[in-house]
Amino acid sequence: MSTTTVRLATPPQIIYNQTMLDIKYIRENPDAVQTAAKNKGYAVNIAELLESDKTRRDLQGETDALREKRNAISAQMKGGKPSPELIEQGKLIKDELSHIENRLREADENFAKIMMGIPNVMADDVPIGGEELSVEIRTWGERKSGAIDHVDFCEKRDWLDFERGAKVAGAKFYYLKNELALLENAIYQFALGKLIAKNFTFMTVPHMVNQRTAEGAGFAPKSDKESNEYFIDGENMMLVGTAEAPLTGYHADEILDEDDLPLFYAGYSPCYRREAGTYGKHTRGLFRVHQFNKLEMYAFCLPEQSADIHEKILAIEEEIWQELEIPYHVINIASGDLGAPAAKKYDIEYWSPVDAKYRELTSCSNCTDYQARNLNIRVRRKNGAIETVHTLNGTAVALARSLVAIIENYQLPDGRLRVPIALQSFMNEMEIL
């Protein structure tokens, strides 16, 4: 495609059966949903939602009754020549119906709008509060102290070039060069091999997704100024911030077989993030950039499986960092830092000898039925019942950050870098770079 065609923006499609949380659940547990939203820091009004729901349902009932009448009248006209009286009746109903259908449409749109803003409820063991209340649940490895910043370390070796990245693209774009680029590939190969051995289905994925997929997976809509996503002008698409987005959409509108679940996918993609407003924070170098590569784990499963699978995904992440011998701790993320889709989230933070603190390395979330409901992903049970599936995602390796963790923990005093034993077979058996 040589030119970008400019199309009229597609009017937002309100899909009424695709609500963020199950409205039935909200009707029965309004307080729980209201409290959960508050603890996550979302300003939503459940009372207003329920009122809107009532209006919508009442209008739906009136509409259905009118349609029934209309259908009955036209059924009488089948075959013979319609009588003028019947046609007159039909016309009356038509007018009445179009009036009430307009009101119904408005009510549906209003309802959908409110529903969009309702975040998923949390698991019971999620700490309530802001980021600082996240709970450390495990530590591993020996924390080192004192190391050279990875940017300084890498630039001396001609491994990393932010200056030219800025010249060619902009701030926070970079080139990886020489051994560092090879090391990135080695980490990727190492992690990919592990996931394949664990029977994940490996996929490369679209690097752009449409608005429905993006919003369904829980990524901010275009209208959100705070959005971390890059949108393609005139295309109604965004560059993915993670393979989670295209992986979530993979089974959209499908009814899966119970026997096929759980499904485990590994998706590899570049990740594009605007990171607007983060320039002031301590994010020097590769730790927070506009583009990086990531291997992501993703699972579709039965509701009763998701809690265990969440632990399983976390265990795989830990296995990766243990084999790479990077000290870390695992934290259970507090409600205020969970985001809308997640019911529970674990982060792994590695120990940074440069900063003398833990810094985020990976993250895995149980989104329960939130994403699946948005994107209409269901399962047919053996008994024939149809239910919304649960989805989970977790970082296998986020490459840029992984490099930071390794450089900080494996550097030698003479300016060289040891290669983690687990990676040596992917680095031509080199032990020191």
Added chain:
RNA sequence: GGAGAGGUGACCGAGUGGUUGAAGGUACUGGUCUUGAAAACCAGCGUGCAGCAAUGUACCGAGGGUUCGAAUCCCUCCCUCUCCGCCA
């Protein structure tokens, strides 16, 4: 990008504006038959919303329109396929 042909249920595939939620076939499920299996035969078999249920209603790519009534007619958009062009 140009020209043409299409988008119907898990899949294939009928469908004249009203008798089509949708023929027929395949797959699947249950049953009969059989030592067992296959075959044959009988029956069942979409999703959402409302309802205890009966049932009502909506959905034939999406959105609008015409009509008393639309899977069927009109418009716009999306997607797929074939040929041409271009290209890793």
